[in-house]
Amino acid sequence: MSITVVGSVALDTVETPAGRNEEGLGGAATYFSLAAVHYAPIHLVGVVGEDFPQAHVDLFHHCGVHLEGLERAPGRTFRWTGRYHDDVNERDTLETQLNVFENFHPRLPEAARRSPYLFLGNIHPSLQLEVLEQVNPTFTALDTMNLWIDIAQEDLRKVLARTDAIIINDAEVRLLTGRTNVIRGAREVGALGPRIVVVKKGEHGCLLFADDTIFSAPAFPLENVVDPTGAGDTFAGGFMGYIARQNSLDLATLRRAVIHGSVVASFACEDFGPRPLVTLTPERIAGRFDKFKALVDF
Ligand code: AMP
Numbered sequence: 001m002s003i004t005v006v007g008s009v010a011l012d013t014v015e016t017p018a019g020r021n022e023e024g025l026g027g028a029a030t031y032f033s034l035a036a037v038h039y040a041p042i043h044l045v046g047v048v049g050e051d052f053p054q055a056h057v058d059l060f061h062h063c064g065v066h067l068e069g070l071e072r073a074p075g076r077t078f079r080w081t082g083r084y085h086d087d088v089n090e091r092d093t094l095e096t097q098l099n100v101f102e103n104f105h106p107r108l109p110e111a112a113r114r115s116p117y118l119f120l121g122n123i124h125p126s127l128q129l130e131v132l133e134q135v136n137p138t139f140t141a142l143d144t145m146n147l148w149i150d151i152a153q154e155d156l157r158k159v160l161a162r163t164d165a166i167i168i169n170d171a172e173v174r175l176l177t178g179r180t181n182v183i184r185g186a187r188e189v190g191a192l193g194p195r196i197v198v199v200k201k202g203e204h205g206c207l208l209f210a211d212d213t214i215f216s217a218p219a220f221p222l223e224n225v226v227d228p229t230g231a232g233d234t235f236a237g238g239f240m241g242y243i244a245r246q247n248s249l250d251l252a253t254l255r256r257a258v259i260h261g262s263v264v265a266s267f268a269c270e271d272f273g274p275r276p277l278v279t280l281t282p283e284r285i286a287g288r289f290d291k292f293k294a295l296v297d298f
């Protein structure tokens with residue numbers, strides 16, 4: 001079953017203790033797509049500027065991501081610059097240039113409208129609502145960020161009321177609900193609409209809340225983290241990709257989907273940008289999935 005993703009396609013400049021990557025391919029929809037395409041057909045909806053390198057377009061094609069919904073607009077591509085601390089769990093955003101993203105209004109081509117699965121990447125909730133007006137998917141998942149919780153909460157709540165799943169981090173749960181206890185907070189987020197709430201806790205893994213059950217998964221322990229940028233979007237890609245491939249929302253599928261999300265996110269951290277996702281194979285995903293199983297078996 002195919003997935004449509006709407007979100008940023010970017011040129012990222014990233015500095016980590018392992019080095020620097022200047023104006024590399026980035027963006028939430030990029031990481032999501034390049035992870036999820038290992039599981040299901042993907043339609044990417046976003047915008048880039050005239051300066052977006054053809055090599056990146058070719059890379060999406062090479063990976064099998066459908067790009068009818070990627071608009072090329074006059075102006076410069078969205079840019080994001082971040083610097084990680086020695087502890088790579090901490091980072092500072094140095095610059096965000098919206099550029100062509102500033103006037104972006106997602107227009108979904110016919111093929112993208114037909115996907116039964118929809119992922120609303122981290123964009124202004126009013127744009128997420130514009131997307132929902134164009135489609136009628138069977139399953140919608142959502143990402144958001146502290147900025148939208150602060151400045152656009154009313155719209156965000158409207159989106160939440162129409163989504164089946166949200167993937168959110170623990171700090172955002174606190175911000176949205178005022179709850180410091182993540183379990184109570186997740187329950188309150190669920191009461192706003194989504195039946196499935198996935199709370200990411202960075203290197204501490206994540207919690208899945210669904211149908212009054214909780215599932216806890218650690219992050220895959222990595223010795224060498226080169227660049228964690230996009231790990232959250234990659235997690236979402238593996239999570240939703242697996243659900244779309246299985247075309248099932250039963251609890252066993254959701255639990256395995258969390259592990260698939262964690263597996264692809266761990267690969268994504270092993271080099272700069274989304275490069276590791278390009279060379280992934282089903283065998284390598286399955287190999288790390290089995291290692292994950294052994295890791296938590298007792
Ligand atoms: P993450 O590490 O999961 O927070 O994702 C980082 C990715 O999100 C980078 O590739 C950025 O280009 C992209 N990004 C950063 N800020 C924004 C924003 N305000 N809107 C959309 N995408 C963003």
